[in-house]
Amino acid sequence: MIILFIVLPLIVAGLLPIIGKVSRRVLPDALANATLLALLVYAVVAGRGLIADGPVLQQLSWLGEAVNVRLALDGFSLFMLMAVSLVGLAAGLFSIDYMEHYGAKANFYALYLVMIAGMNGLILATDLFSVYVFLEVAAIASYALVAFGLGRDELEAAFKYLMLSVVASAFLVVGIAVIFGLTGQLDFAAVAAGLKEVNAGPVLGLVTAFFLLGFGLKAALVPFHAWLPDAHPSAPAPISAVLSGLLIKVSGVYALTRIFINVFGLTPALSAVLMALGAVSIVVAALLALGQKDMKRMLAYSSISQVGYIVLGLGIGTPLGIAGGLFHLFNHALAKGLLFLTSGSVQQATGTRDMDEMGGLAKRMPVTAVTNLIGSLSIAGVPPLNGFWSKLIIIVALVQAGHPVYAVIAVLASVLTLWYYLLMQRKAFFGKLNEKWAAVKEAPFWMTAAVVLLALLCVGVGILFSSTVTTWIQPAADILADGVHAATGSWGF
Amino acid sequence: MILQTALLIGLVIFSVLAIVLRDLLKSAISLAVASLLLGIIFFRMKAPYAGAFEISVVAGLITVLFVLTIALTKSGDDVRESKIANWVFPLVFVAFIVIDALVMKSLLGKVPALPAAAEAGGFGDVLWRGRTLDLIGQIAAILAGVFAVLALFRKKDKHE
Amino acid sequence: MSNTWYLYLFFAAALIGAGVLGLLGKRNLIKLFIAIEVLGKGISLILMGTGLAKASLLTAQALVITYIVIEVSLVATALALIINVYRQTKSLDVRGLSKLKG
Numbered sequence: 001m002i003i004l005f006i007v008l009p010l011i012v013a014g015l016l017p018i019i020g021k022v023s024r025r026v027l028p029d030a031l032a033n034a035t036l037l038a039l040l041v042y043a044v045v046a047g048r049g050l051i052a053d054g055p056v057l058q059q060l061s062w063l064g065e066a067v068n069v070r071l072a073l074d075g076f077s078l079f080m081l082m083a084v085s086l087v088g089l090a091a092g093l094f095s096i097d098y099m100e101h102y103g104a105k106a107n108f109y110a111l112y113l114v115m116i117a118g119m120n121g122l123i124l125a126t127d128l129f130s131v132y133v134f135l136e137v138a139a140i141a142s143y144a145l146v147a148f149g150l151g152r153d154e155l156e157a158a159f160k161y162l163m164l165s166v167v168a169s170a171f172l173v174v175g176i177a178v179i180f181g182l183t184g185q186l187d188f189a190a191v192a193a194g195l196k197e198v199n200a201g202p203v204l205g206l207v208t209a210f211f212l213l214g215f216g217l218k219a220a221l222v223p224f225h226a227w228l229p230d231a232h233p234s235a236p237a238p239i240s241a242v243l244s245g246l247l248i249k250v251s252g253v254y255a256l257t258r259i260f261i262n263v264f265g266l267t268p269a270l271s272a273v274l275m276a277l278g279a280v281s282i283v284v285a286a287l288l289a290l291g292q293k294d295m296k297r298m299l300a301y302s303s304i305s306q307v308g309y310i311v312l313g314l315g316i317g318t319p320l321g322i323a324g325g326l327f328h329l330f331n332h333a334l335a336k337g338l339l340f341l342t343s344g345s346v347q348q349a350t351g352t353r354d355m356d357e358m359g360g361l362a363k364r365m366p367v368t369a370v371t372n373l374i375g376s377l378s379i380a381g382v383p384p385l386n387g388f389w390s391k392l393i394i395i396v397a398l399v400q401a402g403h404p405v406y407a408v409i410a411v412l413a414s415v416l417t418l419w420y421y422l423l424m425q426r427k428a429f430f431g432k433l434n435e436k437w438a439a440v441k442e443a444p445f446w447m448t449a450a451v452v453l454l455a456l457l458c459v460g461v462g463i464l465f466s467s468t469v470t471t472w473i474q475p476a477a478d479i480l481a482d483g484v485h486a487a488t489g490s491w492g493f
Numbered sequence: 494m495i496l497q498t499a500l501l502i503g504l505v506i507f508s509v510l511a512i513v514l515r516d517l518l519k520s521a522i523s524l525a526v527a528s529l530l531l532g533i534i535f536f537r538m539k540a541p542y543a544g545a546f547e548i549s550v551v552a553g554l555i556t557v558l559f560v561l562t563i564a565l566t567k568s569g570d571d572v573r574e575s576k577i578a579n580w581v582f583p584l585v586f587v588a589f590i591v592i593d594a595l596v597m598k599s600l601l602g603k604v605p606a607l608p609a610a611a612e613a614g615g616f617g618d619v620l621w622r623g624r625t626l627d628l629i630g631q632i633a634a635i636l637a638g639v640f641a642v643l644a645l646f647r648k649k650d651k652h653e
Numbered sequence: 654m655s656n657t658w659y660l661y662l663f664f665a666a667a668l669i670g671a672g673v674l675g676l677l678g679k680r681n682l683i684k685l686f687i688a689i690e691v692l693g694k695g696i697s698l699i700l701m702g703t704g705l706a707k708a709s710l711l712t713a714q715a716l717v718i719t720y721i722v723i724e725v726s727l728v729a730t731a732l733a734l735i736i737n738v739y740r741q742t743k744s745l746d747v748r749g750l751s752k753l754k755g
Contacts, residue, residue, distance in 0.1 A: 006633075017643070104644060108644070110640045121633065133630035136727070144730060152738075155737050158734055170669065180704075181706060182604065183606070512671060520687055524690055543713070543717040550725060551724070554725060561732075565739070573746075574684075578680075582675070589667070608708075616715075631722045642733045645730070
């Protein structure tokens, strides 16, 4: 019953406002997090068994009649589902304490679960239009979540995010309509088969451009990134963590790779464009991050830069490059989720995001400081943390595929990354304690628990990287390396 | 065909009016007229369900929402639009139309295409059985919209 | 492929072009959203026109209806945002949004 990934969070979301009338905090907290935990357990425990004999294509029947809910679970989608539930659970636990002062917790969790359901639906869908539908579901929930604080900055950021996001999805639907016109189909497998048959040449190029623009905006690749540095910092911390850690990857990177690699087939030209976009994002966003004083804004620019690494790795198109890109996607989701959560702890304790005002917080918030350091080093790619291995794989893949220039860029940019993260660590946590913060206390239990969970995962995945790669990353990479054949062949049409 | 083309031209004219008109209420009404025309176009394409939806929901409900918003933000509608944009918009739009026409003319009949699979049954079959996942998506989208509005209009109380 | 497809594509592209131009040039928040609605009409038209050309009108209608439902959710969310922005700033001017061009 893989449809539970979509339906379970929706049902709980529908019940939450009613439950919220009975119990304002405890029940919504418990129910929402239990749902996320259930999804995580399902993905980790049952999911791998389900796809042991190859991808599962589920066709549901309802009241004895076959209805067309076609969901495909393969290595790639299972991997993404696992990442979504994992980071989603950590952010959900963090919200227990963090969202306390925002009020309307039941409403918050309802929106949060709808967003998770939207992402899961997008991951499982096997139809171009359904991808758009669920992408929009997740997006609508995320606009409200960005604006959840109802402050001026939040509203402005949410409106700007909405405007650009609507343009992105408009281009996507136009692309989908043209594909429908070319092949007469919307289903991934049928479209892939149809595109092979019909020689669409320049029109397919146009559609590719539309999709690049649409998904590029969703993934916030440079030069489509303008909305992200406003939207992600303005949101409440757990939402920033999910937006940066998951949403841009699911509705940007996942959808883009799934459609380009499994449906259209990766051509050398497309591969070159993706790699160029990735490399530009890495460098430009890293340079912009360097100048930021606002802690969360810096993290947001860093997200753009790291998405660049992911796209660069996936764009190479070789099995190793794809594996590296996917592994980095997972590692960045963990580490950036962690960093946004710790920045939330700091903001709640001190009331500011300006790093110049902080200083010496390590003495008052030791757990937050240590977990923040782990996240920073992981993203910067310091061994033996998880981020090191994925960057290493990407760089090796670049050299193997004959792109030494990109490899050099990737190495240099990761030095730059290390620099600005250490700058953040020094300004915020090390040095002399700013007297203003003498009364600051460590974050409450659930907030600490969530960041410790993610930090342990960062370290654990780093140490056990080879088994993580073989159990989770490789099955996903195999699906992508299989190219168009994965959609037309193994989904059994 | 001529009537259909005339309706399409009307659709574009009212849509452009909705964007360029100074008065917000007038532009909301132009938008409603454009929706109405689109609904008629859909009817004439033998797509009555989509036409009915377009007219009742987009021309009706969404217009009501727009007018409500305009009423609630009464004194905010004296935003001075940029003068340059007022000049540039028609020029660029005309240029765009010309390019659009040229592109379509050059593509005319040149795009290869496969025939679609034949559709079995009535509209209900296609919607309920063919695209069931989209229906789940619709429910999710409605939930998202409802919760979003509830969240944005909640009473903000710092010390709840 | 019948030539009517290109007719609908032409008009849909005109609507989408008008919408994008409006988004670029306008400053009133409600105006910006009206531009988005125009964009949405272009998309409904392109979906329906394609369905007509492919003789899959029923599928196209299902798509258009889904699209309209999503549009309603989006409009409700966006207008709620606009009203909230107005309550805070007493203005509908995009330039009042300090960070909007960053």
